[in-house]
Amino acid sequence: MVTIGVGSQNPAKISAVERLSENFDIAVQSVAVPSGVSDQPKSDNETKQGAVQRARAVLEKSSADFGVGLEGGIMEIDQQVFVCNWGALVDRNGRVFTASGARIPLPEPIVKGLRAGLELGDVIDQYTNQLDVRKGEGTIGILSNGLIKRDDMFYHIMQLLYGQYLFYSK
Numbered sequence: 001m002v003t004i005g006v007g008s009q010n011p012a013k014i015s016a017v018e019r020l021s022e023n024f025d026i027a028v029q030s031v032a033v034p035s036g037v038s039d040q041p042k043s044d045n046e047t048k049q050g051a052v053q054r055a056r057a058v059l060e061k062s063s064a065d066f067g068v069g070l071e072g073g074i075m076e077i078d079q080q081v082f083v084c085n086w087g088a089l090v091d092r093n094g095r096v097f098t099a100s101g102a103r104i105p106l107p108e109p110i111v112k113g114l115r116a117g118l119e120l121g122d123v124i125d126q127y128t129n130q131l132d133v134r135k136g137e138g139t140i141g142i143l144s145n146g147l148i149k150r151d152d153m154f155y156h157i158m159q160l161l162y163g164q165y166l167f168y169s170k
């Protein structure tokens, strides 16, 4: 049994890692760590960096075998703003695996809020008139009409991360 520490207390992130333990002998623990980037990362680069920094901080702060960082952000392609997500898995040998998740364009009213300096988590709550969307289906869940929820998207990233670890450990 190996232990994975997840650098967040967000249930959508923790549940994505827990889903890995349905297929692998893994124990999951939540470790509160800083991302070291802004609360609302604004590029792939910054979002990925937040994921890696969270993962590294988990190994410093806990005795887990692996550190996982999952980070949400926004990024722009051709003046269209997308929600994006990155994940990182680090092991005690210093290996770092990274992967990104699905992206989906954000509608104009949400982009307006972001340009005004708000965090996506707060804007999506206002937009939907709900509380803590970020901890449940997430923006990706809202905009995909519930077909892909935030923990599904993070689970996909977890499969890409753990899969790489298995592949490169052969």
Ligand SMILES: O=P(O)(O)OP(=O)(O)OP(=O)(O)OC[C@H]1O[C@@H](n2cnc3c(O)ncnc32)[C@H](O)[C@@H]1O
Residues within 6 Å of the ligand: 007, 008, 009, 010, 013, 039, 040, 041, 070, 071, 072, 073, 083, 084, 085, 119, 120, 121, 122, 124, 133, 134, 135, 137, 138, 139, 140, 141, 150
């Ligand atoms: O407690 P932490 O781990 O920080 O969880 P968080 O919900 O704040 O998540 P992030 O910092 O990784 O995400 C950055 C912002 O984007 C928001 N967000 C909401 N739904 C999202 C989604 O589906 N994908 C990416 N970001 C999302 C999120 O709530 C934050 O305001």
Ligand SMILES: [Mg+2]
Residues within 6 Å of the ligand: 039
């Ligand atoms: Mg956050």
